[in-house]
Amino acid sequence: MSDYRLYLVTDDQQDLATLKHVVSEAVLGGVTMVQVREKHGDVRAFIERAQAVKDILAGSGVPLIINDRVDVALAIDADGVHLGQSDMPAEIARRLIGPNKILGLSIENEQQLAQADSLPIDYIGLSAIFATPTKTNTKNHWGIEGLKKALSTTQLPIVAIGGINEANIPQLSATGVHGLALVSAISHAQDPQAAAKYLLGLMS
Numbered sequence: 001m002s003d004y005r006l007y008l009v010t011d012d013q014q015d016l017a018t019l020k021h022v023v024s025e026a027v028l029g030g031v032t033m034v035q036v037r038e039k040h041g042d043v044r045a046f047i048e049r050a051q052a053v054k055d056i057l058a059g060s061g062v063p064l065i066i067n068d069r070v071d072v073a074l075a076i077d078a079d080g081v082h083l084g085q086s087d088m089p090a091e092i093a094r095r096l097i098g099p100n101k102i103l104g105l106s107i108e109n110e111q112q113l114a115q116a117d118s119l120p121i122d123y124i125g126l127s128a129i130f131a132t133p134t135k136t137n138t139k140n141h142w143g144i145e146g147l148k149k150a151l152s153t154t155q156l157p158i159v160a161i162g163g164i165n166e167a168n169i170p171q172l173s174a175t176g177v178h179g180l181a182l183v184s185a186i187s188h189a190q191d192p193q194a195a196a197k198y199l200l201g202l203m204s
Contacts, residue, residue, distance in 0.1 A: 002033065002063060002102055002122065002123070002157075003032040003033065003179075004032065004033055004123060004157055004159045004178045004179025005032045005178070005179050005180070005200070005203060006030060006031045006032050006033075006179070006180065006182070006196060006199060006200050006203070007031075007032065007033045007034075007035065007159050007179045007180060007181040007182070008022075008023070008026050008031045008033070008034045008035070008181075008182060008183075008186050008187070008196075009035045009037050009067070009161075009181050009182065009183045010022070010023065010034065010035065010036050010037055010049075010053070010183075010187065011037075011183055011184070011187040011188070012037055012038045012039050012040065014187065016048070016049060016052060019049060019052065019053070020052055020053070020056060021192070022186065022187050022192045023053050023056050023057070024056050025191070025192035025193040025196075026186050026192045026193065026195075026196045027056065027057065027060050027062050028193045028196075029186075029192060029193035029194065029195065029196025029197045029200070030196050030197055030200045031062060031186070031196050032062060032179070033062060033063050033065060033179070034053060034057060034062055034063070034064055034065065035064075035065040035066070035067050035082055035181070036049060036050045036053050036064065036065070036066055036067060037067035037068075038050075038067070038069075043069070043071070043072065046069060046072050047072055047075050047076060050064070050066055050072055050073075050075075050076050050078065051076045054076055054077075054078065063079035063080060063102060064078045064079050064080075065078065065079060065080045065081065065082050065102060065104065066078045066080070066081050066082070067081075067082050067084075068081075068082070068083065068084060068087050069081070070088055070093050070096050070097060073097060073101070074096065074097065078101075079101060079102055080097070080101045080102025080103055080104065080122070081093055081097060081101065081102075081103055081104070082103075082104040082105070082106070082125060083103070083104065083105050083106065084105075084106045085105075085106060085107075085108060085112065090103060090105055090119045090120055090121050091119070091120060094120040094121075102122050102123070103120065103121045103122050104121060104122060104123045104124070104125050104159070105119065105121045105123075105124060105125065106124075106125045106127045106161070107124045107125065107126055107127065107150075108127055108128075108140055109140050110153075113126075113150055113153055113154060114153070116154050116156055117154055117155055117156060121156065122156070122157070123156055123157040123158070123159055123178070123179075124150075124154060124156050124157070124158050124159065125158075125159050125161045125181065126142055126146075126147060126150050126158050126159070126160050126161065127161045127162050128140070128141055128142070128161060128162025128163060129141065129142050129143065129144075129146075129147060129160045129161065129162045129163055129164060129172070130143070130162055130163025130164070130168065131162075131163050132162045132163040141162070141163075142160075144171055144172070144175065147160055147172065147175050147177060148175050151175060151176060151177065157178035157179070158177055158178050158179070159177075159178060159179035159180065159181050160172055160177050160179070160180050160181065161181040162181075164180050164181065164182055164185070165182075165185055166185065166198070166199065166202060169199060169202040169203060170202055170203075173202070173203045173204075180199075180203070182199065185199060186199070
């Protein structure tokens with residue numbers, strides 16, 4: 001069983017040196033999963049950054065998840081892929097990455113949630129819980145009540161994404177959610193290790 005508790009999503013605006021620093025410190029602070037996200041479309045740069053993160057995570061037991069790109073995940077033999085609704089269909093992704101890799105899918109509305117259990121995925125990224133500056137195109141905000149409803153609807157583990165910060169973590173954790181995905185609370189912290197430790201502490 002994967003540990004989704006503190007799920008770091010990297011910031012694609014940060015340069016490689018900063019990215020490596022953030023990930024190594026965050027892992028020391030207790031991050032349980034790392035997703036490398038790149039929105040620029042430069043596959044070589046994506047592979048380079050993903051490989052750098054993989055090297056840092058080697059031996060740590062923290063799985064590396066690649067956002068959107070199955071080809072990049074296969075190229076560096078990452079631990080899994082996280083798909084959005086406009087990415088490759090989950091069935092095809094599963095066929096390509098094989099049965100043993102982690103496959104996550106972003107779920108943005110109740111219709112998608114209803115179909116999730118029939119898909120060959122390992123977990124759901126429930127998006128977006130709250131409004132967030134990193135994603136301006138989200139139409140739906142689940143909120144705490146929506147998260148509770150989703151938890152009672154699906155058998156799959158849920159990672160909550162979007163607008164999560166120290167102020168709302170205790171309330172989110174109280175729902176029994178399996179994990180919380182964070183970008184800026186760790187990536188932009190002056191001390192990512194201390195930030196990760198602090199955020200994990202808020203979850204208990």
